[in-house]
Amino acid sequence: MTILLYDLVGTDASRPFSPHCWKAAFALAHKGLKFRSVPTRFLDIPAVEDGATKTVPLIRDGDKLVGGSFDIAVYLDEAYPDRPTLFGGEGGRAATRFIERWSHLTLHAFIGQAALMDIHDMLGPQDRAYFRKSREERFGKALEEVPADRDEKVAAFREALEPLRTLFWKQPFVGGEGPLFGDYIIAGALQWARVSSPFALLQDDDPVAQWFERCLDLHGGLARRVPAAA
Known part of the structure; x- marks a missing residue:
């Protein structure tokens, strides 16, 4: 089914x-x-x-x-316990909750502002009205003002990824030799940015960018099938 x-x-x-x-x-x-x-x-x-x-x-x-x-x-x-594990056991599940919180506080916090107008522009008229109202209430300012300083803030965002960067010097995925749900949490955030906005979050030679390229190729290129925003 x-x-x-x-x-x-x-x-x-x-x-x-x-x-x-x-x-x-x-x-x-x-x-x-x-x-x-x-x-x-x-x-x-x-x-x-x-x-x-x-x-x-x-x-x-x-x-x-x-x-x-x-x-x-x-x-x-x-x-579906007979299929490949997403967590590698109960300890892995608990540790992945930390990755989820880190992703929300570090990745989502920046991407959600940097790509805000690009996301708005992907929407139809009624969804745009809803999105503008809800996000302006959240940020306390006009939608157009929220991403205005993204060029100045992106360097600090990249620096915040250093724990990931150093991890990928030692292993190809967060999950080790292969991906686990922790990889998908982080890749989901970067895919959000990739599909929504042409703004360059990462430099091409960044180990995090190279890891993300590996994630795009997973599962028959599931994520790569959706072209990046232009």
């Missing part, structure tokens, strides 16, 4: 951009499970599965609905 993944998109249904939905997509592919992306726009979410969720990703696996990227990964590991 094909699993459904409700996947956030803008006007172009072929360009899912949510970091959380990408985490779920990577996790499903890692498990080798057949899934179908259901393009879902911001204002579509209240009607998804008769109001089952306020956010995406959400998956339907038979009669089971699971929301939230981390909970989806946990569910997949428990429901």
Whole structure:
């Protein structure tokens, strides 16, 4: 049975951009499970599965609905234990929660501001109105002002990735010789930026950029199939 993944998109249904939905997509592919992306726009979410969720990703696996990227990964590991693990055991699951918090505080905090207007421009008129109102309330300023200093702040963002950079001198993935869900958490954030914005987050010779290229090629090039924003 094909699993459904409700996947956030803008006007172009072929360009899912949510970091959380990408985490779920990577996790499903890692498990080798057949899934179908259901393009879902911001204002579509209240009607998804008769109001089952306020956010995406959400998956339907038979009669089971699971929301939230981390909970989806946990569910997949428990429901399909005979397929490749996403965490490498209970200790790995606990440690991955640290990676998730670090990603939110370091990656999402910068990307969510730097790519804000680019994300806005991907949306249709009604979603743009919703996005502008909700984000201006969150940031306390006009949408256009939020990413205005991204060129000045990107150097500090790159410096904050030094723990990852030094890790990749020793091993090819966060998970070791192969990827685990910790890799997908970070790759999901960078894919969010890649699909949404042409702004250069990383320099080409950065070990983090080289690791991300490896992630783009995983699972038959799942993430690379969506072209980068131009």
